[in-house]
Amino acid sequence: MSIKLKDQPFYVQATAVLFGLVLVVYILATLVDILVPLAFAAFLAVLLNPLANRLQRHGVPKVLSIAIAMLIAVLVVAGVFYFLSSQIVQFGDSLPMLKKKFGEITINLKDWVQSTFGVAIAKQDQMIKDALNNSQSMLGKTVGGVLGTLAIVFLLPVYIFFMMLYKPLILNFLYEVFAEENSKKVSEVLSETKGAIQSYIVGLLIEMIIVATMNSVALLLLGVKYGILIGCIGAILNLIPYLGGIIAIALPVLMATVTKDGYSTQLGVIIAYIVIQFIDNNVLVPRIVSSKVQINALMSIIVVLLGNQLWGLSGMFLSIPFVAVLKIIFDRIDDLKPWGKLLGDNIPTRHMGDIIKNRRKRKAVMPEAEQ
Structure with missing residues (x-):
């Protein structure tokens, strides 16, 4: 007689899931x-x-x-x-x-x-010398x-x-x-996965071109030397979700500090980049990049950090489309739909706790009404 995992106690299910995750992470890190x-x-x-x-x-x-x-x-x-x-x-x-x-x-x-x-x-x-000595191993890993x-x-x-x-x-x-009865779900997953990946990569390229143009124009207007180069590098760094944009600000600020007197240019660079980041996060990303990859911001930050910990810089780039593919799969499997909802950006107007309480109240009132 076969025993299904979902019929087991919670601690058995949690242990099996945790063991599976550890095994998957080990394989991903090793290979x-x-x-x-x-x-x-x-x-x-x-x-x-x-x-x-x-x-x-x-x-x-x-x-x-x-x-x-x-x-x-x-x-x-x-x-x-x-x-x-x-x-x-x-x-x-x-x-x-x-x-x-x-x-x-x-x-x-x-x-x-x-x-x-x-x-x-x-x-x-x-x-400074001690800090540089402590960072040599990290530098070696980065070069490697x-x-x-x-x-x-x-x-x-x-x-x-x-x-x-x-x-x-x-x-x-x-x-x-997969079994023949699942062929329709497999076809839907493959079709949506192809659309999500194509939409995400093309959207990233369009976003990168627009951000590079805005960065370069802003830096040239502010008189920062090598504004085109720094603007393009900033746009490339911006491909790293949520973290790259912050790192990109340091480059023009440092260049302005080295090549100009005073701090007005640095302040102008910070203001310009904040405006560009606002436009990018609220206009470009939702309309160009996130049309197919609907992952909420919290999970995006978490998976980017996890991707960096697992595969370094490559993991940061691959984390978002990889999780988008997982969400497409989760949404097609009944037992995994809660995980798909957790990754998505649709915020429910009511949470399950309130729904369960209302159900209990209705059950408690119904016997009295029948009397």
Whole structure:
């Protein structure tokens, strides 16, 4: 006789769920070098698939259509890197002057700390040295992660090509692995997942272009040097949900501090970025990015932090679309629908506690009415 898990006591169910989560997290952390490039490749393959399908409808062979779609994507990425590299070259020409100016500001800051808080300059230097020594291991991990990411880039085209080539095989497997009565739900999950991923990635690209334009225009109007470069970097950092926008403010503020006297420019940068963030969070994200990925803000922040803890920077980028796919699956399975509601952004007008109390009151009144 089979025993269902949902018929067991709560502590048994909680233990089984916790064990399953621990096992999944262990597998994800152990196989990070394999799963991260596969995850990026899957998302990019879904994004490029409509272009390849359109080419095939115009009579282009399947293999050639996939190659053309990937070539177009590579050319777009190469154009962006060429634009950024040209700006970085100009930044490198002024690096000695910026380094000298930054050194002068650092000396003035140390003198202010000594006169205000009584901390000797030698002690400040020692504190900075200790902080740098403590962060060497973190820096090593970061450099290692960057090198690993560069190695992944060479595998991505291979993964993307074969995923697009063997798409019918993968889809048939997903249909056949589940019972035939669930084929409709599988079809709905696959269709919504494809739409959510495409909407999310395209929305992010459009949002990044708009934010980069607003950042660059604001910095150029304020007279911040290398405003276009810093504005574009800020837009790229803004792709990290909720956290990247905060980090992006530090770059133009630091540049304004190094290249300009006084603090009016820094104040203008902070105000401009706050306005841009307000427009981004209240206009661009809801209308462009979140049209398909309906995850509430609390869960978005939590999953981004968890993604960073699990897979680093790659996990921060992948966390939102990954959870969006989970929500689509949860919404199609009766036992998991509460988890889907928890991830969603639909706030109920009444909570279950009030509903249960009202039901109990009605049950208590009904016997009296019958009497």
